Amino acid sequence: MKGLLIAVVFLTLSGVATAPAAGAGRYPEPDFESGYVIPTATTPAPNAPSWEYLHLVVLAAVLAVTALLVLKVRYRAGVYILMIVSLAYFGFWRQGCICPVGSQQNVILGISDSSYTVPIFVIGFFFLPLVTAVFFGRVFCGAVCPLGAVQDVVALRPVRIPEWLEHALRMVPYVILSLMVLFVATGAGFIVCRYDPFIAFFRLSGSAFMVTVGAVFLIAGIFVARPYCRFLCPYAVLLSWGSRLSWLHATITPDECVKCRLCENACPFGAIQKPTPERIAEPRERGVKRLALLSLLLPLIVAAGMVAGWYAGTPLSRAHKTVYTAEQVYMEEAGLTDQTTLESEAFAAAGRPAADLYEDAEQVRGRFRRGGALAGAFLGVVFGMKMLSLSIYRQRDDYEINKAWCLSCARCFNYCPREQARRSGPREQDE
């Protein structure tokens, strides 16, 4: 009986309810006689910004100490301890955001979207590791980055990857970097944050998919040392550019290379370059011909990249909310599907004409095509330069660190007999 009554009340009310949009004032504010005071909802404040500046100061301090440990003290155990401290602080305690890898996207968004202003500490997080790399190499990777640290800890049985494969896979970060810029600049979101494989571990919470991906990376990381850093990380591209030019950089030997080959297998990241064998006399003509061919090929590769990027733009644009909503709404209107999605329902509820949405989607597609062409051109340049640099012979007499690839982890120092001599040197003098 009572149920019937409620049902009737609901039915009459639902007729009334469709009229006002937000529903405000549908029922009058009550007049309380019992002296009841209407409470207000609480508004707990976010963390004070001063915390972010503290994190920035810690970042600067850890970078400085790492640089000192790698370049001056040359002490792997110290670097390792510092790495664990960074992992605990930036990873597990701070739980990730914002990190220098992600901050790249904020900087791009600050440039591409005038309504977004990059907070100053985010700029700090972006620039500090880069500036450090320009002076001292990638010390950020060595002991500061929590993403690197969590992989470094599990790198127990690293295998050597064939050189050709290493060179090929090291091209992937450039692709990720281009995609990252493309997605941020077109308003499709921060893909590097979205697909961060390790943040779920730091937060001990995350989607099942990303936890699985993270676990796969960590298991693979036992054998392939730091796979994310080497073959995916987009920030590593910028850092390697900085490190190439670095003012001071870690060296395997403290003074001179005796070519003892002891360090040959020291680096789990393939960043130690062997001395080049005696040069096989190549006819000068052949070298010139190859160079000329490659430099002729370079504009062609860039052009091909642009075309490929332009055509990849349209499918890539489906990752943008406006585009996939528009496609769904179009399918529904054309009667191609009876299934609605949350997006199309929300769009219908907002009451905008579908033509507006189609136009917005077309604009986004255009942005993706133009951005895709630019990204393709960039990748063409990178690929062409890589071919050029591989084809040019450079004389190398000693075992040397590849500055672009070196993560400044200080592992190789111990392998060097000159280093052992340096350490025991003063003690012998005492005796």
Next chain:
Amino acid sequence: MKNDDKKTKARRRFLAGGLGAAALGALAQGSTAGRRADRPVWQLDPYLCSQCGRCATECVLKPSAVKCVHAYAMCGYCELCFGYFLPGARSLDESAENQTCPTGAIRRRFIEEPYFEYVIDEPLCIGCAKCVTGCNTFGNGSLFLQVRHDRCLNCNECAIAAVCPADAFVRVSASRPYIFKGENDSTSGGLS
């Protein structure tokens, strides 16, 4: 050796130039950042929210940092609250099968005839917006979702914002981190 020296010098000059440009850029950005809002935090605009339910499932926190908030000043204090009771509830009492809230996070308290106060028990709330739908459809719309900043990790990209079908998530200034419905607009957030 001479060649090396030259190279080093050129490199330093290049570096100095690059660093100078970078620092200038950072300063330019920083000065505008200083004038404008401080740190951005995530918030959802309750007027755009379509109550899709993703706030409950997509947040990196379990349970979600998005919770239902009650703007008491907008509330009608109805006995038959459509945020509280399921349509077709068998009886208007506190038993769980009559409530819209799947976790029983809405508490109701008798004030005086015929008024009831509804309070969100925040630790129980999962941000599913079922009560919000009820309150918006048949009531005053005084129940709505908000990102609670004592819980939110403020991810660089909010996982809910990335999939919010109504594009209700926005970055707001940390000094005005809430967008409240109703009359108490003095506490309301960054959108104007």
